[in-house]
Amino acid sequence: MRSRRPLALVAAVALAATGLAACGGDADSGTTAKSDPNATIRALLAAQPATLDPIVGARSAQIVWATIIEPLITTDDKLAPTKNGLITDWSRTDNTTWTFKVRPGISFSNGEKADAAAVANTLTLTRDAAASQLKSYFTNVATIEATDDTTVTVKTKTPQYNIADLLTTVYLVPPAYYKEKGSEGFAAAPIGTGPYVWGGSNAGRDISVKKNPDYWGENKATNGGITFTWANEAAQRLALIQSKSVDISFDLPPAQASAAKKAGIEVVSTETAMKIIAFLDSTKAPFNDPKLREAAALAIDRDAIVKGIFDGQAVADAGLLNVKPGEKPAKSVTADPNKAKELVGSSAPAVQIHYPAAQYTNIEEVSQAVGGALEKAGFKVSYVPIDYGTLVKRVVGRQVPGISIFAGVPNVAVPDFFASGFLKTKSITGNCPDPQLDELTAKALEQSDAAAAAPMYEQLNTIGVVDKHCYVPLYRQIFNYATANNTKGVVFGPLNTVDFTKTTR
Structure with missing residues (x-):
């Protein structure tokens, strides 16, 4: 999980105190096992994600779905495309032809092959789905073809220099499962190739992901999973991190960030x-x-x-x-x-x-x-x-x-x-x-x-x-988030990206 695309939190649903209890941990004593590899990280968002379908969803719920679903191409710290992800190489054969090599031997967590055919299907959905949020970026793409299990060829109508860059924000979905479930069904229980797998949800209260024991990559999760809850009131997000009811509280406005710092809570502020x-x-x-x-x-x-x-x-x-x-x-x-x-x-x-x-x-x-x-x-x-x-x-x-x-x-x-x-x-x-x-x-x-x-x-x-x-x-x-004193390893990237795989408590 080398690079996660931007975090922009969505829609508002009130957070009940009972929802926090479902996260695990003792809200009264704040006692948790340190560096427990099976611990569940409790992350508090400003609002409930609108959808967990990366095809039709604005890039607003990626903090959740990017734990499960991976981008076709990863990026480095300078935001340049790398060859460490699902796509391992690419070349521009001529001004309008791009050839992409897909990492062999990868499967989705439901057993479907994450091969060139899956990549071609995801790109086609991104270009053609009526509600695709990235549709306008792919209107110049004429054809998308999986020529073998590990090769995808993309042809554009006119030259387009940024095709490889665009694939850093296209997330791979399993063709058969997505077709069977449709957008709403997929969003209700997403499947991907990432370091976490779907753990379930309680409507209006929380969403959970758990460690994927069969993750193909080197960046395996060092925790048991993450439970996401949400509270649209900034004062409540501050109160919950102060009471140790959550491990990470995202999106603290300046006043709440200052109050958290005065209370001795670690706050990270990033432009x-x-x-x-x-x-x-x-x-x-x-x-x-x-x-x-x-x-x-x-x-x-x-x-x-x-x-x-x-x-x-x-x-x-x-x-x-x-x-x-x-x-x-x-x-x-x-x-x-x-x-x-x-x-x-x-x-x-x-x-x-x-x-x-x-x-x-x-x-x-x-x-x-x-x-x-x-x-x-x-x-x-x-x-x-x-x-x-x-x-x-x-x-x-x-x-x-x-x-x-x-x-x-x-x-x-x-x-x-x-x-x-x-x-x-x-x-x-x-x-x-x-x-x-x-x-x-x-x-x-x-x-x-x-x-x-x-x-x-x-x-x-x-x-x-x-x-x-x-x-x-x-x-x-300028984005502020706070972490409980015993919570370490949250990686907040240059484009509001969050990597939880090394987070411990």
Whole structure:
């Protein structure tokens, strides 16, 4: 389990105290066996995962499913593809042909072969399934073929430099089992090739995985398994780690992180690549008016949000396609409330702000701050807090007028992941249809690599963010999580990834 794709927690379900008791351990005394290889690690999330199906699920529940299901290609600490995973090698035969070698002798935990045919099936589902979250990234793929047990050939319609990168965020599912169960049935009891296997769930309370004794890889689990519970209230997540009812408490806002540190609890704070973005729908009123999109972009002060809400424990970011921490766009928009008010005038346009309740740290306060800035500029604002899964479905279905606020997570650390995901007409959001953006995105992909395409990505960022004002990037998340004093070995990766295999207590 060398690299797990990003963590972005989802939907809200309250956590009952009885749910914690099911996790194991003594909440009163906090006594647990140290370094017990059979111990169950108790991980507390901010919310219940919406789905454990990696084909149709937004990359939000990977903290759970990535314990069971593995990506086709792993990545190293610098986010570059490695040859240590299910796919062990690849080559670009010509500009439109990629050949991938699949590790021989691997099976899913239900006995199905994890061979080239399984890889080809997963890639086909990713490209063709109506609800596939990665569908827009594979529209240029013409054919996918398993030519023998260990070889998959992918042909694209036009050159596309990032095919191998994309396979780092495609998770392998067993063909027969997935077909038999369907998406919902698979999500209810997922099967994979990973270091853990499905352990069961209690509806609305917890999800468990247990050690896979037959795991093929070197990175075998050193614990007995993990039980995931959730609590959408940050104060409750703090209280549960303080009372030793859980071993790891994820997604602590700044105030709770500070309180945990003062209480002597270990807290890890990491700047992530996860970026919170306000998406303006240019296809519907009021933002089909370019002047009002500009007004909204000028009204929102990202620096004030970071300072006022996060006390500096977030990083203001004005770019869309600068996917790695530390990168900055060549051009950006600076807040100008007075000009924003001038552009709005006396029209008082109505704006809905959709945001995923309990999804991200302080997301309600951020949405209110965005709405307050728009109201000062003259907009009439209403709020639509909904669960993350519903928001994703509405965004994909083009059913969110006004503004939607959610995270962009570069599961693949090349700019095209956001360009194809957000900028193209046929993208996840589809909020800024423009032939120029489509053509430039396609041209960038035809380059030899991301470095050669960099000038085109700068141009794309300028058009989408600075010229058309379809996107208002806000900030990068600083992610805090706390561990109980006797809990060691949690590996939190550069893209909000979590590896539990070496976690002990």
